[in-house]
Amino acid sequence: MTLRLYDTATGEVRDFVPLQTGKAGVYVCGLTVQGEPHVGHVRSAVNFDVLRRWLIASGYEVTFIRNITDIDDKILTKSADQGRPWYNLAYDMKRELDKAYDALHVLPPTYEPAATGHVPEMIELINLLIERGHAYAAEDGSGDVYFDVRSWAAYGELTHQGIDDMEAATDADPRGKRDPRDFALWKGWKQDSEPVTASWPAPWGRGRPGWHIECSAMAGKYLGDAFDIHGGGVDLRFPHHENEQAQSRAAGGRFASYWMHNAWITTAGEKMSKSLGNTLSIPGVLQRVRGIELRYYMVSAHYRSHVEFSFEALEEAASAFRRIERFLEKVPEVIVGELPAAFSAALDDDLGTPAAIAAIHDAVRQGNVHVAADESEAAAAVAGSVIAMLSVLGLDPADPHWSQGSASxxxxxxxxxxxxxxxxxxxxxxxxxxxxxxxxxxxxxxxxxxxxxxxxxxxxxxxxxxxxx
RNA sequence: GGUGGGUUGGCCGAGAGGCGAGGCAACGGACUGCAAAUCCGUCUACACGGGUUCAAAUCCCGUACCCACCUCCA
Structure with missing residues (x-):
């Protein structure tokens, strides 16, 4: 059986065919580090961490790139409000994010490029787009550079939208834009309101990169003009991913073969949003359950299913996980075993983690029967496969990662x-x-x-x- | 207005034309001095109204409600 993934671009589950046999290049949009990470952010990270672990378990050599956006409007306004340099805020939040990832045992990516470290690559890409006639410097002297949406016929293909059906960005400053839907590749430095440290020299004047161009530039640098999978949260489909694809393809690349988007985790019916102030911070949630239990909770729902977060459901998931742990505790000296076919089939089917977890529970029940019958060899064999399955999901309780900190x-x-x-x-x-x-x-x-x-x-x-x- | 998704038993949460996913909770039984843990069993659900089919939670049509994106957002 081969891995099949749901591709947002085509709207269907299809076979995963890598560009290079045995290798997989994955780019996932990380965070804009402007505030504390919450469970929604971590869900995305956990989902794609499972993808990565499954690819590795399936024999792929995986290059996994997850970026950090460390310069943007919000970071500038927030840091100004807090009276500290923008780079200090971004760095602080980056460290918080690292802690959250670590608490959930999200593996560090192959590399984690930051936007501010790739300005030359972005300038190069913007130049190429201008040369090819898909971008233009604003004629109003603002120093902005825009992507010319009308110059790229395929614009809208990722999200199946026609340009004329889209609502124009109402709040966008129309100055210098040929079409209201044109988006900024480069934002000219606003001397009166922005610190000079947040600007870089460019052919069009000092400024900073637009949000979308970073991902195109960094994905291109580390994964090449064509790579296998691009991931992120559903909210990023438009405009971010649509724009990324338009830019990269307009510049001559093929970009991603598959687009994967994880669904939201909401609280009280509302998405967790920094602007709504209803976020559940990771440290806060971890006062109620252990990191491994929170991870189990997230993995127990399919990545494309919307999850309504509740502490009741979280505690319930924790109870279910403890049942697995109790079984493993009864079986000493376990050797990691084989993955049951049902488990592999579940993950091969668009990362069907709920069915994969059902396979774990089936094995646990069977293992408990062996334990009760004092059949230690049979019990150990089952425990071995349980451990193998848990490892793929990043949920092996015996993994030293989980005992760090309190262990000493x-x-x-x-x-x-x-x-x-x-x-x-x-x-x-x-x-x-x-x-x-x-x-x-x-x-x-x-x-x-x-x-x-x-x-x-x-x-x-x-x-x-x-x-x- | 455009695009995409959802509505499953007390609860969480899969599935996607025919075999009751799995878990949590509850109840009954086994085990136990009593419990706990464990095992066995019970709780036979798919928003509503039509239709297609030998067969529909699953396909089609309609209705209701909910959500996301089109503006920074995982």
Whole structure:
């Protein structure tokens, strides 16, 4: 079975055929670093991280580029409001973003280019577009350069829209534009309101790049004129992706073969938006559940399905995930095994993570049956495949990544706690042997109150931290 | 106005013409001193109205409601 992906450009699920056999080039629009990352941002990152891991697991050599937009209108206005340099705000938020990605075990991309580091490439691309007659410098002296939408007949092809059916950008400053739908490739420096540090020299005067041109320039630099997959959130289809494609193709490239867009995660029926102020920051959410549980929650819905975020659903997902963990804890010394066919088929079908997770749960139930029957070899084999599946989704609880931070402290403490609890468990066993159940239960309650759970098994009592104290 | 998507059982959430995805919760049973964990079972759903078909949650027509994009946004 081969990988099939939904391509926004064609509106259908089709076979993934890479440009080069065995290789996959992926470009994903990262963030504009102007505020704290929220669960919506991270959903996109997690979705494409799953894509990447599945491509790797399928044998592809993956080049994964995710950019950072570190200069734009919002960054300039926000930093001005906060009374600090724009680059400081962008850098701070970039670091927050890195923390959020790390908390969800989103793998670092092959490279993460920043817009400000690629101005020469953008200027070069804009020049090429001007030469080819698809862009023009505004004649009003503003220093702006616009893409000439009417010069590119295919404009609108990605989102299946005709230019004349589109509403013209009402708030756009029409000065110097040939068509209201023309968009800025270069924004001339506004000396009265913008710091000189936010401008770069260019043939058309000092200024800064427009939003869309960065992705075209950076994707071209790191992936070439033609590459396999371009991803981002649904909101980016238009105008951002449409414009990217128009620019890059007008400049002579082929650009992306497949376009993938992840759906929104909303709160209380509304999209999470910096401007609405209803964002759920990652650190905030991580006070309620662990990062691995949040990741499980995100992966349990299909990437093209809209998710209505709720803490109830999140807790529910966390419960489901703990069931998987409990099974794995019962099976020591597991060797990573094979992926079940149902799991691979699910992911091959446009990253069907919900069905993939169902395959995990099926295996867990089967594994629990083996554990109950004391069939340790069979149980270990099942656990091996469960671990293999979880790894592909970035959800292996045994991955050292998840225990970073708290591990050093708890590692030392664990030995001590182990001895203390073992003593208590022995006392409880003695009480049970004497049929003094009141005493036995008192001990169990006492440890439970401290956040330690006892599980009675035929081989004796086991204990673990519940994380609820 | 244009474009794209949605409405599934108590809840979350898949599927896309014929075999009850999966999970959470609840209830019953097994196990247990009692629990917990685990297993078995129960809860037989697809917005509404028509139609096509031997067969429709799935296809077609219509209706209602919801959402996204067309303006910065994952």
């Amino acid at each position: 402290d708890s590692g030392e403490l664990k030995g001590v706690v182990d001895v203390l609890i073992a003593g208590l468990i022995e006392q409880r066993q003695a009480a049970r042997a004497n049929k003094d159940f009141a005493a036995a239960d008192a001990i169990r309650d006492q440890i439970a109150a401290a956040g330690v759970e006892i599980e009675d098994t035929p081989q004796g009592a086991r204990w673990k931290l519940t994380g609820q104290n």
